[in-house]
Each structure stands twice: as C-alpha cells, then as structure tokens.
Amino acid sequence: MGMEIAALMGLFGLSSVFALVGLVLAAWMAWRIVEKAGLPGWAGLGAILLTLTAVGTIVPLVLLWVFAFMRWPRDEPGRAALGYATAPAGAPGGRPTSPAALPPPPAALADRRAWRLTGSLPAGGNVALAIDGSASAYVLTGAPMSQAGELSVPDPSVGQPHARLLVAAGRLGLEDFGTPGGTLIDGARLLPEHGPRDISATRTIRLGSVELALSRA
Amino acid sequence: MSIFSAWIIGLGSLALLFFAIVHLLVALVLIIPTWRICTRAGFSGALSLFHLVPLIGSFIVMAVLAFSDWPNGEARR
Numbered sequence: 001m002g003m004e005i006a007a008l009m010g011l012f013g014l015s016s017v018f019a020l021v022g023l024v025l026a027a028w029m030a031w032r033i034v035e036k037a038g039l040p041g042w043a044g045l046g047a048i049l050l051t052l053t054a055v056g057t058i059v060p061l062v063l064l065w066v067f068a069f070m071r072w073p074r075d076e077p078g079r080a081a082l083g084y085a086t087a088p089a090g091a092p093g094g095r096p097t098s099p100a101a102l103p104p105p106p107a108a109l110a111d112r113r114a115w116r117l118t119g120s121l122p123a124g125g126n127v128a129l130a131i132d133g134s135a136s137a138y139v140l141t142g143a144p145m146s147q148a149g150e151l152s153v154p155d156p157s158v159g160q161p162h163a164r165l166l167v168a169a170g171r172l173g174l175e176d177f178g179t180p181g182g183t184l185i186d187g188a189r190l191l192p193e194h195g196p197r198d199i200s201a202t203r204t205i206r207l208g209s210v211e212l213a214l215s216r217a
Numbered sequence: 218m219s220i221f222s223a224w225i226i227g228l229g230s231l232a233l234l235f236f237a238i239v240h241l242l243v244a245l246v247l248i249i250p251t252w253r254i255c256t257r258a259g260f261s262g263a264l265s266l267f268h269l270v271p272l273i274g275s276f277i278v279m280a281v282l283a284f285s286d287w288p289n290g291e292a293r294r
Contacts, residue, residue: 025276029283035284036258038292061246068250072257074292193290 009103038073109200111216117205119156119212127210129153130217131165131172138165140207148181157181157208164196171200172214181208244268251278259288 027048034044047063076079114132121127129151131138139150142158151165159179166173176183184206185199201207204213251265255278264281267274 022276026279029276029279033254033279033285036287036291064247065250068257070255072288072292193288 023051034067036074037067038076039067052214082146107169112170114217115167115172116217117151117212118215119210121153122157122209123155125154127153127212129212131167132217133167133170138167139163140165142208153207153210153212155208155210158210159208160209163190166196171198173197174199174205179208183207227244241269244274254282255291257289258282259290260285 027045030044030048031041032044034047035041045065046058050059050063051057084162086189112133114130117127117129117131119127131151135149137149139161140153140158140163141161142153142155143160144154145152150161153162159177159181161177162179162181163177163183164175166175173196174183174185174190175196176190176192176194185197186204187206188204190197199214202214204211206212247268248265251268252262255264256262260281265278267277267281270277
C-alpha cells in the first residue's frame with residue numbers, strides 16, 4: 001500500500017513539474033506575442049499566471065478573446081511613420097490607395113530646395129524628375145504621365161505604378177509597391193513591408209533597371 | 218462475449234465520444250480568437266487549427282506566434 005501511495009505521489013510530482021514548465025513557457029511566449037501587438041509584455045504574462053489563481057482558466061480565456069478582437073497599438077497611425085510597422089501599400093496591380101496621413105518626420109530639415117532625380121534609361125534617353133514641395137506625395141510609374149502627382153520613368157522594368165515619393169518637412173521618403181522590378185536605395189532593397197523610408201541622405205535609388213541619382217535643385 | 222464486457226465497451230465508446238466532443242468544443246473556443254490573431258499577425262488562420270492537437274497544440278501555435286517575425290509587422294520594441 002505504501003508503495004502505491006509513493007508511486008501516486010511521484011506521478012503527481014512529475015505531472016506538476018510538467019505543468020510548471022508548461023506554465024513558465026506559456027507565460028514567456030505570451031509576453032512575446034503581446035509585445036509584438038504593441039501591448040506591454042507583463043499583460044500577457046499576467047494573463048497566463050492568472051491560471052494559478054482561483055478564477056482558474058475562465059479569465060485568461062476571456063482575455064484571449066479580448067486580445068484577439070481589441071485594437072492593437074501596433075496598428076495605430078503614427079507608428080507606421082517610424083518605419084517599423086507596415087504601412088498599408090496599395091493593392092498590387094491596381095492603383096495604390098491614397099497615401100496614409102503621416103505625421104511629419106521628427107526632425108525637419110531647413111533646406112527646402114526642390115529634389116531632382118536624374119538618370120539614363122537602358123533603352124536610351126534620359127529621365128529627369130523634379131520634386132518640389134507643392135504636393136506631399138508623388139507616384140512613380142512606368143506608364144506615361146496621365147495625371148498630376150505622377151512621375152513617369154518610361155521603362156518596361158518599372159511597375160505601373162512602381163513606388164511613391166513622400167515629401168514632408170524638407171525630407172524625401174520612398175515607399176515601394178512591390179512590383180517585380182524591385183526598388184533599391186543605395187543598393188539596399190526596399191520592400192513594401194518596410195513602409196516609407198527616408199531617402200533625404202541617399203545618393204541613388206534604383207527602380208527596376210533604371211538607376212536614378214538624387215540631388216537638390 | 219459476456220453481457221458485462223459488452224456493457225464496458227459500450228460505455229467506453231460513449232465516454233470516448235463524449236471526450237472527443239468536449240475536446241472539439243474547447244478547441245473551438247480557443248481556435249476562434251487564435252484564428253483572428255494569426256491572420257492579424259499575417260499568418261494563415263489555419264495555423265490556429267493546431268489547437269486540435271491534444272496537450273501540445275496550443276504550445277505550437279504560441280511558439281510560432283512568439284518566435285517568428287510577423288509578416289504584417291510588429292510593434293516597435
């Protein structure tokens with residue numbers, strides 16, 4: 001009889017060790033998940049540790065539902081400007097949606113001269129684009145210019161549209177739309193999920209196979 | 218086969234069916250919010266179906282969400 005009780009106690013001990021390891025693991029992972037959504041990590045940790053209390057599993061379950069359907073700070077506007085979270089890019093193929101209202105960059109530049117993008121096309125001919133501060137956003141497209149706010153880079157490797165230039169506080173931003181040609185900033189690839197990136201201090205950008213040098217007018 | 222073992226088998230399968238249904242219900246309560254979390258993170262919602270795996274399924278989903286880079290972007294840390 002004593003043996004059996006000892007064996008049973010051992011089983012309880014073993015399973016409680018497993019439960020403890022699982023709880024710590026779950027708490028750690030919940031911390032990380034909640035942090036990625038933009039909430040403080042201790043909220044996820046606390047939700048898991050609540051299972052230890054008398055309210056049992058119901059409250060963490062409710063919290064899971066709340067977490068799934070609440071607004072995440074990650075999606076708040078204003079975070080996208082920092083370049084970490086995604087900015088909603090236009091649907092590939094179609095006309096991109098109007099640019100999200102970005103707050104001005106943290107440090108405005110005093111130099112308000114217009115920007116110039118110049119380069120030569122692989123098929124021959126030159127392209128020179130002037131970006132003054134008259135609009136806050138320009139769409140770079142491989143198609144001929146059809147409306148205001150569009151800048152044409154007539155080359156088959158350039159998407160229609162290809163990317164967006166953003167002007168704010170004397171700075172120039174670039175946002176890729178994810179067309180096959182691709183976009184490079186000083187040789188580094190820009191992806192749609194990077195959102196808008198500051199290219200004020202950039203020498204060259206590449207749209208498809210067209211290399212454009214950036215300068216001030 | 219004695220009537221006794223027939224009873225045992227009958228009750229056993231009934232209990233098994235009962236457990237399976239309860240497990241499905243509990244998993245569903247977990248799958249619905251997790252489906253939404255997965256899609257918001259940028260994964261396929263079907264990832265949440267791992268909750269159907271007994272014992273370790275929930276850990277798999279949480280591990281994927283916790284240790285991968287979310288395709289839809291993460292909050293700045």
